[in-house]
Amino acid sequence: MRKYLFIYKSEVMSSLQYLANILFGFLGYFIMLFIFFQLWKYLYSDPDSVMNGYTMAEMVWYVIMTEILWSTLGGKNLCQKISNDVKSGNIAYNLCKPYSYIHYALFSHLGSITIKAVLYTLLGLVLGFCFLGEFPNISFLSILLWIISSIGSLAISSLFVIFIGLFSFKIEDANPFYWVYSKFILILGTIFPIEFFPKILRPILRYSPIFATTYGPANLFVHFSFQNAFRVLIAQFIYLGIAYVLCYFVYQKGVKKLNVNGG
Amino acid sequence: MSVIEVKNLQKTFRVKKKESGLKGSLKSIIKPTYRQIEAVKGIDFTVSKGEMIAFIGPNGAGKSTTIKMLTGILYPDSGDISILGLDPKKERKKLAYEIGTVFGQKEQLWTHLTPYDNFKFFGAIYDIPEEVVERKIQELKEVFELEEFLNTPVRNLSLGQRIRCEIVASLIHEPKILFLDEPTIGLDPVVKENIRSLIKRMNKEYKTTIFLTSHDVGDIEKLCKRVIIINHGELVLDDTMENLKYHYLNKKMVEAKMKEKVNLEEEEGITILKDKGYNLKIEVDTTLKSVADALKLLNPDNIVDINISNIPLENIITEIYKKEEEK
Numbered sequence: 001m002r003k004y005l006f007i008y009k010s011e012v013m014s015s016l017q018y019l020a021n022i023l024f025g026f027l028g029y030f031i032m033l034f035i036f037f038q039l040w041k042y043l044y045s046d047p048d049s050v051m052n053g054y055t056m057a058e059m060v061w062y063v064i065m066t067e068i069l070w071s072t073l074g075g076k077n078l079c080q081k082i083s084n085d086v087k088s089g090n091i092a093y094n095l096c097k098p099y100s101y102i103h104y105a106l107f108s109h110l111g112s113i114t115i116k117a118v119l120y121t122l123l124g125l126v127l128g129f130c131f132l133g134e135f136p137n138i139s140f141l142s143i144l145l146w147i148i149s150s151i152g153s154l155a156i157s158s159l160f161v162i163f164i165g166l167f168s169f170k171i172e173d174a175n176p177f178y179w180v181y182s183k184f185i186l187i188l189g190t191i192f193p194i195e196f197f198p199k200i201l202r203p204i205l206r207y208s209p210i211f212a213t214t215y216g217p218a219n220l221f222v223h224f225s226f227q228n229a230f231r232v233l234i235a236q237f238i239y240l241g242i243a244y245v246l247c248y249f250v251y252q253k254g255v256k257k258l259n260v261n262g263g
Numbered sequence: 264m265s266v267i268e269v270k271n272l273q274k275t276f277r278v279k280k281k282e283s284g285l286k287g288s289l290k291s292i293i294k295p296t297y298r299q300i301e302a303v304k305g306i307d308f309t310v311s312k313g314e315m316i317a318f319i320g321p322n323g324a325g326k327s328t329t330i331k332m333l334t335g336i337l338y339p340d341s342g343d344i345s346i347l348g349l350d351p352k353k354e355r356k357k358l359a360y361e362i363g364t365v366f367g368q369k370e371q372l373w374t375h376l377t378p379y380d381n382f383k384f385f386g387a388i389y390d391i392p393e394e395v396v397e398r399k400i401q402e403l404k405e406v407f408e409l410e411e412f413l414n415t416p417v418r419n420l421s422l423g424q425r426i427r428c429e430i431v432a433s434l435i436h437e438p439k440i441l442f443l444d445e446p447t448i449g450l451d452p453v454v455k456e457n458i459r460s461l462i463k464r465m466n467k468e469y470k471t472t473i474f475l476t477s478h479d480v481g482d483i484e485k486l487c488k489r490v491i492i493i494n495h496g497e498l499v500l501d502d503t504m505e506n507l508k509y510h511y512l513n514k515k516m517v518e519a520k521m522k523e524k525v526n527l528e529e530e531e532g533i534t535i536l537k538d539k540g541y542n543l544k545i546e547v548d549t550t551l552k553s554v555a556d557a558l559k560l561l562n563p564d565n566i567v568d569i570n571i572s573n574i575p576l577e578n579i580i581t582e583i584y585k586k587e588e589e590k
Contacts, residue, residue: 006387014375093369096334098359099388256338 011111065218082165152236159243169254189214272342363433389436423454
C-alpha cells in the first residue's frame, strides 16, 4: 500500500504545477452554478415551498455538491489517458514494474485531483453561501461522513472511467463510450436528484452506480441521517468491488493479447 | 551460472491487412483479414552472471520483441524463458524486483518531479525502506555524478542527464540484471561515452548482468564481450566480440600513401576500396593472402605512409546482416 500512497503523493506534488489550470476551470464552474441557481430561483416561486422533498436551498446545495464531484473527477482526461496508454503500448511498460496498473491508475488519478477537490469544495461552499446567505444544518460528523462518501464516490467513478478506458484493448477509441456514460451520470444524478424522475425509474436509479457516485453523497449533505449515511457507504463499498473486478477482468484479458510495436 | 536461459522462444503477431483506398477500408471493416508475422522464430541462448552482452540486429529483426518477452512485457507463444530461475510469464511481479529496465525511447521518470523525488518514488514501488533508499541515492549520486541537477525537475534536464537519471532509477532496487534497450539513442558522442563508462563501472562495482540492445556500434564495441545477432527472428550469430572482430571475416584494411601508382587489380585476396592514384585503400582477406604479402605487392620502398587496421565492427555487422538477407 505504501507504494500506492507514494504514487498518490507524487501526483499531488505534480498537480501543484497546474494550479493555474484549476483556477481557470473555476470560471466554468461558477457559470454553471449561477445558471442553476437562477433556474431553481425561477422554478421555486416561493423559496420555502418543497418540490419532491427539496426546498430551493436544498436543491441548490444538491447541485453544488454534485457539481463539485463532477468537476473534480476530470473523467474525460482520465479516459483519454488510459485509452492512450493502451493504444500507444505504454501500458506494457508498467508490466515490468512491481505494481498493479489499475491501482496505479486509480491512485495517480486521485492524487492528480486532490488539490482540485479541495479548491472546488471551498469555492462551492463560498458560492452557495453567497447565493443563499446560509449553510445547511450540518454537524462535524455529517461533514466527515460527507467527505468519506465523496472520496468513495471519486474512487468508484475513477474506476468506472478506467474500465471504459480499458475498452481500447478491443476497440480503437473508448471516448464515445465515456461520452454516453458521462451524459447518463450528468442527467440522471448530477443535475436532478433521483426524486425528480418518474416513479418507475427511481428504484433502478437507487440501485445504479448513480446512487453511489453522485446522488448518495450529495443527498447526504442536504438530508443527513445516519441511516442514509450507512446506506450510501454500503452501496459505495459494493460498487467499489464491482468496478474493481470489472477493471481487473478487462485488464487481465487485454494484457494477454497486448501487441507492442517493436524497436 | 546462467541467469538468463532461453529455449525455442517464439512469438507471432497477427496484423490486420488493409487494401488501399476507401473500398479497401470498407472491406476491412466488413471482412477483416489478418496476416501472421513471425517476429521471433525459436531462438535459444543463455547468459551468465555478470556478463555484458550485446543483443543486436537490424530494425524489425525481433530484438525488441525478445527483450519484451524476457522482461515480462509480452507473452511468448511458445518456448521457455528462465530469468534468475523465474518465468516472466507466470512470475512477472516477482521478476520485476530482480531486474531493471531502461528503454531509451520511453520515459519512466515523472517529468514534473525532480530526480530525487523520482528515486524516492522508485524506492517506494520496490518496497525499499526509506533509509535504504536514501543511502542508495547518495551512493548512486556520486557514481553517476548527479549532484548538480538532483533537485531540478526532470522536464528541465538535458537528454544526457535524463538518461543518467533513468539508469539510476532502474538501479535503486539493486537489480541483478539490467536490460538496456538503446540507452544512448539521440545522445552526443561525449555524453554517449560518459554513459558507457558509467554502465561499465556499474557492471564492475555491482556485478550487474547487462543485456544491451543498440544500433550504436560504439556501445557494443566498448561495452560488451559477447554479441548475439538476430535477424528475421532467428539467431544468426552468438560469439565473443574478439572472435567476431578478428576471426569472423579475417580481413584487414590497409590505407597507404604511395610514391608511385600501383596496380593491384586481379590480385587474389585483395579488394580495392578506394584508388585515388597515390592514395590507396585496400581490404586484405588474410585467409587468401597475408598482410606481409600484400605489403610486398605495394613495395615497401614505394610507401610514404601506411595505416593497417581491423575492419570496423560496423562493416562486419552490416556484412553479416547482408549475408542473411541474401540467404
